[in-house]
Amino acid sequence: MHIVLGIESSCDETAAAILTEDGRRVLAEQVFSQAADFAAWGGVVPELAARAHVQHLPGIIAAVLQQAGLKPQQLNGIAVSAWPGLMGSLLCGVTCAKMLAARLDLPLIGVDHIAAHLSAAAIESQPLPYPAIGLVVSGGHSHFYHLDGPASMRLIGGTIDDAAGEAFDKAAAMLGLGYPGGPHIDTLAAQGNAKAFALPRSLLHSGDLRLSFAGLKTALLYAVRGPCGKEELKLDKQGICDAAASFQAAVVEVLCRKLLAACRQHGLRSVIVGGGVACNSGLRRGLQDLCQEHHLDLRLPRPQHCADNAAMIACLGIDLLAAGQCHNLDLSPLPTGAAGPRATPA
Known part of the structure; x- marks a missing residue:
């Protein structure tokens, strides 16, 4: 049974979550939102968003591991929102995911943020109907x-x-x-x-x-x-x-x-x-x-999984990992409007 850590930092939410392949069950998740910080600006300030990701992401990842009662070595993959999004924000999450994947010798899964929003409907629910x-x-x-x-x-x-x-x-x-x-x-x-x-x-x-x-x-x-x-x-x-x-x-x-x-x-x-x-x-x-x-x-x-979150990243990451659609450590984020790179077989 795959256990995947998801990382989300495409805009102004810093998030991490751990899901299991069994029913897309959420073992742990945390989201730090910067929305209140940007209220005075009337919108997201990309430079400030990226700095906040750098500050909060390591602690959030540590917190979800503790909440799930897992050691990093018990994970089976690292999924990260890699495109589209704000370039500086994406870089924070992708860099962190690559470091973890390299350190733990785990598959790295670059996830399309838009596709993940649709996969969110499968979290702790029935498999999605296709087409x-x-x-x-x-x-x-x-x-x-x-x-x-x-x-x-x-x-x-x-x-x-x-x-x-x-x-x-x-x-x-x-x-x-x-x-x-x-x-x-x-x-x-x-x-x-x-x-x-x-x-x-x-x-x-x-x-x-x-x-x-x-x-x-x-x-x-x-x-x-x-x-x-x-x-x-x-x-x-x-x-x-x-x-x-x-x-x-x-x-x-x-x-x-x-x-x-x-x-x-x-x-x-x-x-x-x-x-x-x-x-x-x-x-x-x-x-x-x-x-x-x-x-x-x-x-x-569910309403809590509609806005940007890491559970949706991990949810889609589980499907991609099962299909062998993983990435090398040269994975680079792509900004809004770009098409994601092809995954390489695991």
């Missing part, structure tokens, strides 16, 4: 994939401008809310009227799988801050809740309708969704209602 349509919705990605296996994915559509998570953050800023914006929008939307603001659903009837959230974001800006987008926010608390609910409803409707279109176009009835936005309660309800109505098999990660 399937995959949807990754996060701060940097909003894309549809045709999935033939855990690491076999083909891009079939996605955003042509902002990612859904980025749009949530910017909408929250317009409404005077904190960073990250997604949780604030989600909380206030539950108290608001989703029909209070008439916001657009861009590309909803385009006939393809393109997404666009830039127009929605601009429409919200004009609705709450005037036709030039520069007026003071004059909404009361209920008005802000209504704006949040209207914005969230627009995003959810577009994602759900496009996901259904993807299933129909590709003749598939299994759906796997991942990414930080997948913990949004409105989206989860929308997906569940959609899949129940159309008899689709929906797989969602």
Whole structure:
């Protein structure tokens, strides 16, 4: 039975986790988030994120080993988020993983961070159904994939401008809310009227799988801050809740309708969704209602495994290790937008 250590440092979460092959069971996991540190900046500062990874990663790895009651020599592999992401942040995790793999003479598994978000639905759950349509919705990605296996994915559509998570953050800023914006929008939307603001659903009837959230974001800006987008926010608390609910409803409707279109176009009835936005309660309800109505098999990660975490890295790492898809110690991280290197047989 394989026991794999996963390391995640692609953006501003420093994380480590240990999973077993048996049911993808989590033996230990820890996440150190820098979100509060970046609230004053309104977003991630790459240099500061990388420094925090260097500071916290060794201690987090030691902590999960202690929590799991394991010695490093009892591990069977080291999986690390290697692409895509912020280059400085990725370097921290990959360098640490390479040092551990060399020191312990263990297989090194470079993991595609996006594929891992989809594998998160398998953590302490049933094996995922393939082939399937995959949807990754996060701060940097909003894309549809045709999935033939855990690491076999083909891009079939996605955003042509902002990612859904980025749009949530910017909408929250317009409404005077904190960073990250997604949780604030989600909380206030539950108290608001989703029909209070008439916001657009861009590309909803385009006939393809393109997404666009830039127009929605601009429409919200004009609705709450005037036709030039520069007026003071004059909404009361209920008005802000209504704006949040209207914005969230627009995003959810577009994602759900496009996901259904993807299933129909590709003749598939299994759906796997991942990414930080997948913990949004409105989206989860929308997906569940959609899949129940159309008899689709929906797989969602638990909310704690939607945002960046190391359990998803270890989960996909277990599949890659079993398939012999490991890397040499010359593994190099690749930035956002790059395609991952081919693994070499173990």
